Amino acid sequence: MAVEDEMKANVFDTANNSLSNHQREELPYIHKVGVPPKQSLFKEFKSRVKETFFADDPLRPFKDQTRARKFLLGLQTIFPILQWGRDYNFTKLKGDLIAGLTIASLCIPQDIGYAKLANLDPQYGLYSSFVPPLIYAFMGSSRDIAIGPVAVVSLLLGSMLQDEIDHEHHIEEYRRLAFTATFFAGITQAALGFLRLGFLIDFLSHAAIVGFMGGAAITIALQQLKGFLGIQKFTKKTDIVSVMRSVFSAAHHGWNWQTILIGAGFLVFLLFTKQLGKKKKSLFWVAAIAPLISVVLSTLIVYLTHAEKHGVQIVKNIKKGINPSSVRQIYFTGDYVAKGFKIGAVAGMIALTEATAIGRTFASMKDYELDGNKEMVALGAMNIVGSMTSCYVATGSFSRSAVNYMAGCHTAVSNIVMSCVVLLTLELITPLFKYTPNAILSAIIISAVIGLIDFEAAILIWKIDKFDFIACMGAFFGVIFASVEIGLLIAVAISFAKVLLQVTRPRIAILGRLPRTTVYRNIEQYPEATKIPGVLIVRVDSAIYFSNSNYVKDRITRWLIDEEEQLQAKGLPRIEFLIVDMSPVTDIDTSGIHAIEQLCRSLKKKDIQLILANPGPAVIDKLHASAITELIGEQHIFLTVGDAVFTCAPKVVDEF
Structure with a gap:
């Protein structure tokens, strides 16, 4: 302690000899940078x-x-x-019962349509709204999320499965691969939760998700033109060029005016009720039951007019009964295992991203905590069980969750109520869907996915961050002009590129002193901040790693050269001190240490002293371990930029 106190006193005495009385009052003591105690490697x-x-x-x-x-x-x-169930009461049951019945009326027609997006028979959509919500109700931690198939995941799953197996010619193999992909989607989700790796889904930035969802919404809507226009032969590709070519090639003989009339009429009705629900929150239930009303009315119209005999395509038979076991249909061996894993991992991650975003949104609105890892385990468990009970990938649905929230749900019991209604539908009502026209399902899906196109979010992204907007548009156009997988890949690639760019090219700023203060800030942000003669102060706004160490060193060196040339041209005193503010530098590796060492040696040749200000615990520990503090000098490492400037140029500071 005596040696340390003596060192501090020496540093202070050196500065104190040339300080004014005013400065002595301002700077009674210069603290030495603390070094954290050494920890064992373990x-x-x-x-x-x-x-x-x-x-x-x-x-x-x-x-x-x-x-x-x-x-x-x-x-x-x-x-x-088991925790929230102890406080459950009749008031909560009443709210959950109303919410469950409301979302059931919305989910039944949607499920039938979404199953078609995944190229599966209609009953598989209903299966996926029966078992998974029951599992989630017991294991999930969100009170508001409504579980079932969703449009984006259904399209993604359908397009990726179609790339491997033709669903029209190999129905059984296609279905088995769908169950296999669902199984591995659940495994992926549960593994992320158990291993606490949920941060991996954050690599899909908000901007990329906005673009991906918007592109997927347009792609889904275009896919519905087959049912909406009554086209018999339609492309299996999802890109806009192929779809529009298929639509226009069928214009002369493939469109059916009765189908268009049914689809367009009910689409206007659905959009009107949705707009009504947005304007008057108390009428949200009108928009919620509008799809079911549309299905009932359109089915009656087709049945009474026998429109199916005039080219109107109908759903036909939906298999009656609850979910059959599909354990033996999952591929656990053979070539399709790897394909199922690849498709399931991608679909599982997208499903997880959507469910997490929805859960966090409603949790913040009701001010309760959502355990992300528990959510992943719950979602994974329900998809694993679902894959064994003839379900495909299910997740949180934003439209249903919003209706669930507005209907006054209190707990996940609303999912149980919805499952019970779906159960009754499978056991009793499915034969009534025989005459349901495909056009009405297309209209329901189109009205549902329009909300995924978020123009306001895209405009806000443009205003805030142009690089984020590039990621958004990259994902958007990738989905529209290539495929859902390509759009997703572009979104991830651009997001990674942004991270790499920020890591390899960190921000470095020149600091100046704000008038009548001892505060030093970026001179570009604060034009009134003035430079200290003979001193160049820079701040590195990032950790210094192998990826950016040379850039940081070269950037500081270039600024130093430019500054010296300007000073020389004006006949001002040369720079004698380079102060590096390391407050934002959270960490440094061996490449960063080597870069600082090179910078220090280069400066010494120019008779310029390198000074470090406020290195963090991880940084100062590594500086000491590398013995670079001996090269720089312990007396040239300060707690603040102000301390460093007072010590280096006290007379100049006094004039300021």
Whole structure:
């Protein structure tokens, strides 16, 4: 301690000799940068792993508890219904019952249409709104999310499966691959939750998701032109060029005016009710039951007029009964296992992204916490069980969740109510859908996906970040002009490119002193900030790694050369000190240390002293470990930029 105090005193005395009385009052003591205590490699690794994967400390509730209590808490962790179910009452049941019936009226017609998007028979859409919501109700932590098939995932799954197996000529193999993909989608989701790797889905940026969803919405709407126009032969591709070519080639003989009349009439009705629900929140239920009303009315019209005999395509028979077992239909061996895993992993990640975004949105609106890892495990479990009960990938639906929220749901019991209604539909009502025209299903899907096109979000992205807008448009046009998979790949690639660009080319700023303060800020942001004669102050706004260390060194060197040339041209004193503010530098690796060493040696040849200000604990620890502090000099590492400037140029600072 004596040596340390003496060192501090020496540093202070050096500065104090040339300080004015006013400065002595302002700077009574210059603190030395603290060095964190050394940790063993095991403790450091353990700390890093805990911070990365267990930042929320999931084991905290189990500490100092009896075995019975730990067992109960463990069950509540896996099945949150055991926790909130204790406070369940009749008031909540009434709200959940109304919400469940409302979303059931919306989901039944949607499920039949979404199954067609996935190139599956209509009953598989209903199956996927029966078993998965039941599993989620017991394991999920969101109170508002409504579970079932969704348009984007259905289209993605259908297009990727179609690339492997033709659904028209190999129906059985296609269906088996769909169940296999659903199984691996669940495995992927559950694994991310168990391993606490949910941060991986954050690599799909908000901008990329906005573009992807918008492109997928247009692609889905274009795919519905087959049913909407009554076209018999339609392209299996999803890009806009192929679809429009198929539409116009069938214009002379393939369109059916009765089908168009039914589809257009009910589409106007659906859009009107949706707009009515938006303007008057109390009438949200009108938009919610409009699809079911449309199905009932259109089915009656077709049945009474026998429009199916005049070219109007109908659903025909929907298989009656609850979900049959599909355990033996999943591919666990053979060539299709790898294909199922690839398709399932992609579909599972997209489904997870959509469900997470929906869950977080409604959780923030009702001000409660949502455990992301529990959500992933719940979604994974329901898809694993679903794959064994003839379901395809299910996730949270935004339209149904919004209706669920506005209908006054209190808990996930609304999903149980919805499942019960779907059960009754499968057991009793499916024969009544025989005369339902495909046009009405197309109209329902078109009206549902229009809401996925978020123009306001795209405009806001353009205003905030042009690079984000490029990612948004890249995903959008990739989906429209290529395929859903290509659009997704472009979205991920551009998002990664943005991260890499920010890492390899970090922001570096020149700092100046704000008048009548000891605060130093970016001179571009604060034009009134003035430079200190003889001192160049720069700030590195990033960790210094192998990917950017040379850029940081070269950028600082170029600024130094430019500054010296300007000073020389004006006949002003040369630069004697280069101060690097390292406050934002969270970490540094060996390449970064080497870059600082090279910079220090280069500056010494020019008789310029390198000074570091406020290096963080990880940085100062590595600086000491590399012995670079001896090259720079312990006395040239300061707690703040102000301390460094006061010590280096006290007379100049006094004049300011």
